[in-house]
Amino acid sequence: MKVLHVVTLHTPTHDFGGPTRVALNLCRGLRARGDKAVLVALGDGFEGELPREVDGVPVRLFQARHVLPRFEVSGITSPAMLAGARRMMRSADVVHVHLMRDLVTLPMALIAARMGRPLVLQTHGMIDPTEKRVARAVDVLGLRWVLGKADAVLHLTAKERELTAAVAEPGRMAPAHRLVNGVEPQSMRAAAAPGRPPTVLYCARVQEGKRPRDFIAAMPTVLAKHPEARFVLAGPDTGALADDMLALARSLGVGHAVEYVGALDHAGVLERLRTSDVYVLPSVKDAFSVSVLESMSVGLPVVVTRTSGLAPDVAAAGAGRLVDSDPGADNGERVGQAVLELLEPAANAAASEAAWRLVQDSFSIEAVVDTLRGVYEQATRVVSARPSPSGPDAAGPAGPAGPVAPGPSTPAS
Structure with missing residues (x-):
């Protein structure tokens, strides 16, 4: 199985934290099973060429462009990434987007949905109701639609599922599945040596x-x-x-x-x-x-x-x-x-x-990947059973290259 993981940002100092770490862990776990998992993200803060591998995972990094600096991580994008999105997605069996209100993951999710690709969204607690005007505009312009058009939406807790569903159009959110975060098992740390300060x-x-x-x-x-x-x-x-x-x-x-x-x-x-x-x-x-x-x-x-x-x-x-x-x-x-x-x-x-x-x-990554592969298999079966889109893109809201504005989001750690 070929899986494309899309996350907003990777930097040398891991500024984006949790979502990128989760995506890397899942890619590594999938690859250990023989799946071809690749991470796609913006890269920022690197000197020279962007890396092609992070922690043993192949990555496609595109240089971040700070088009709306006041929105920080929500205001960065890459025209080159968006231009190449369809080509990358055509070769993937599943597109897994770590979704937030931004100019990276939301446009990529819209593109995948309009292409009719099997689409799994993971929100990391970042999609919840808001009174902020820009964020509410983002919801109307595309976020609500893509939450309904996806083939699965992953949540960590029942509360997160409820909050995400409250953003989606009433009764229209894609099937929800719980997926906890997982990490690679490690050996137990050694007991502190006598006399060492705590x-x-x-x-x-x-x-x-x-x-x-x-x-x-x-x-x-x-x-x-x-x-x-x-x-x-x-x-x-x-x-x-x-x-x-x-x-x-x-x-x-x-x-x-x-x-x-x-x-x-x-x-x-x-x-x-x-x-x-x-x-x-x-x-x-x-x-x-x-x-x-x-x-x-x-x-x-x-x-x-x-x-x-x-x-x-x-x-x-x-x-x-x-x-x-x-x-x-x-x-x-x-x-x-x-x-x-x-x-x-x-x-x-x-x-x-x-x-x-x-x-x-x-919380071992092996158990999490077992659950995730089941979600992927279900999503691909559903997509295979429905009619193909009538054109290059199915009808939808503003569209992947349309006016998708960022909204403030705080990444989960």
Whole structure:
């Protein structure tokens, strides 16, 4: 089976985070089964030629053009990508689009739908009702239509399915299927060497929505009991907040205990996870964080908020601690107390084993790919059974080259 995965952006520092990581993981898992999976995206921030392979996955990257800078990632596109879309799609058995309100994935989805290609959409929690005028215009110009014309729409949680359906035309959304995020199984991290200072890690985009300030605000609580503890802030600084977080630490008198290491490649992420004792992601909106799954894949206990999509699984397995979080409040003490609980040796060992087992049993990429291939097979059967489009493109709204404007979207991590 030939599968074309379309995602918005890939950069050397992995600025787009979750959707690109999910797409790469799925491509790698499909290729391990003998399928020909290729990722198509915009590339930005590279010196010289754009790479043709990322983490073992063949990629077709097109140079990003910042046509609407005020919309950031939603305002980039590539005329060359859109011009070559039909040729790429004709050779694919399935087109899998990681959809958001932008000038990349939405036009590509419209093209695939108008060509009558088997089309699977994955929304990553990014398509929900909005009052923003530009985003609502995007919905009318094409998003609603493509949600109805697709052959499958993938969701992480029942809540995400409901929110996506609320954007689609009433009663017209394509068949919905649950597909959780999956990661490659890893060996268990080694226990901390005696005498090594405990390390607490945040490894995600440094932006307000991920609540890195709650990570920093937790430091005084932890350091009061473990004065030797070290805190590592890692990830692309897409919100231009890293300096602010370091300044916050200094204002709390704990600046000496935190280090910002910037964006890491996948190997660097795994190395940091293996040499840490607790992983903290205080985000209040993550539908299904890949970084939390990767942390648990090496047996690293996690602290997440109760509103995280993975919270029920973490709680049921005993893989970490859940904290209440008010987006407008200082939640540092709550996070700090949760970290302290997981720094107790017995609690850490138990949560470590539970975290590793949870990923092995429920969130391995092999199990996810099994489910996904079933969705693909169903989509191709449905497309094969219906009449072919009467022309190069079926009738629809404005069309893939028409006036599709971006709307603000926050990628899932």
